Amino acid sequence: MKIKTILLLMICSLALVACNDQKEASEVIEIQELINFDEVQPDTLQQISDAKDIKIIEKTFKKAREFGEVDNEIAPQYKIKLNDDEYYLWIDNTITGTIANVNSRNMFYNILATDEFKEAINYQEQNK
Template identity: 30%
Template sequence: MTVLVACSENNVKLNELVSFSKVKTETEKTYTDELEVEIFRNAIEHAIKLDGIVDVVDPMYKFKLDGKEYFLWLHDAGGSIMETNDTHTIYKLLEEDAKQLKEVVN
């Protein structure tokens, strides 16, 4: 009998970015509040994959959750995420998820 156990991190580490490859110094924030972590997790789970060629400006943030890293863009009209190991695919955040992320990050 094989038993699989899923392990989730209980925190999110977020950094502001200058560019895709450069972190803005002294900006790392760690979110440990269960509700805040769940907001990040829900945003990822609800995000909608967009078709086409990805051509975007430098991301505002990079965050790590559950062993994966993501780029994050937040703007007035919503937001987007992209896994750092798959820069050919971008996901649109649902409006409510983007709003909640803005509240947590700001």
């Protein structure tokens, strides 16, 4: 009887792990280039589904540090949909970037915009 119980628990555990892996594989992060806060750049929607890239982006956002509230009129380069939240992203050729939740766009958070992060979002430095 004990062997059957242990075997059943192992099978259930494996099934849960398999379901969890499928969930992660189907997760998508959407990134859209912006013209201004409310207007998207046409034909720039990216859907990032690579598990490694998703992990890099999520890790970068989780490590964001609150900068504070700023009255900002500078348009962000990107809008990123991560899980159920949307963020604005300001980024350039430096190692730092800034994010703000779309619902509270004046509260800024600094991120470490590593080369790995920039590759994950397919960032292209723009010459202006």
